[in-house]
Amino acid sequence: MLLFLVFSDTVFGNGPGTLAAPAASRVTYETKLEAVRLHLVEGCTYRKIMERFGIADRHRLKVWMKKYKELGEFGLVDQRGRRKEYIDQNRYVQALEREIKILKKCLEIWMQEMKRIDI
Template sequence: MAIKGRKYKMYSEKIKKEAIRLHTVEGWTYRKINEHLGIHDPGRMKRWMRKHREQGEFGLMDQRGRRNEYLDQERYVQKLKRENALLKKCLVIWKEEANKRDFRSWSSGIRGYPETLPCVWRVPEWVLCLCKT
């Protein structure tokens, strides 16, 4: 629990990774690592090891100020890229479909789209504007 007015020692990610490596690879004890790296809190290594086991190297990063949705940035970016690719494909299909049809009949029936189009191909107004250009 944080105590008001108390200053806490912050450790860099480099020190945390070195401490984890010393324990997992070299087989050092927590006490020996604490003495070697100058870590004053005896339970600190235990918490770092638990976070490393549960979340990998990402668990050792400072998480303050991060939103839960964006903790895994790479996955989020890949999702957005897939959505963009899908929308680009849909736009190409909509443009092709709009070019096959007569624009005047589309603009006159903008509210009730032509009945010949299946519901999947009902094109929004902004797509029609793009197709006309």
Template sequence: MSKKGQQYETYSEELKKKAIEMRLQGMTKAAVAEALGIKNIGRLKVWMRKYRQSGIFGFMDHRGRRQHYIDQERYIKRLEMENAVLKKWLDITKGEVYRRNIASLKNYGEIPP
């Protein structure tokens, strides 16, 4: 639990990247925390998890951004899926319009049956 008025330490993206690099080179969490002045060693574990999930992009400050813009690959896949659905809908619509036009022309005798 947090205590009333407790301040949380914030760290820059550069420091987080440096900490990740040091951990990837084999340094222990305690050694990295001591070298970089990180008070809470548990933060390194969280940063490593974010790095494994999202790469360096995971360290960007996303506050105030729309969620679907955060993960660009997921956003692109969503747009590709929407594009495919719209293409199918357009094909169906064109086919339906063509069939209606042919049917109406047959009804008026412009096209022999």
């Protein structure tokens, strides 16, 4: 089964003698961040932001806003192809910092106990 799409005089498809279909345009991190900033800081409407950046889907802006509110700027980074451990890196670092605090406190208590026993 052959599939063909015709754009002007260029033929795209999956059959022999055809060109690969053009890649969908990807929105950069900077564009997403600017769109979020325009909405949150300057109070621009979704419609104005969509017109300014040529975004066809209003839902896409809502997803960016939600990700920004949940994860900050890191939420706007394209995560496709990344392992989940790297996505949750910030939480992992925070857990390690809490563990370090606990261990330091345990060491401090242990040292005090050792000094008290030696006396």
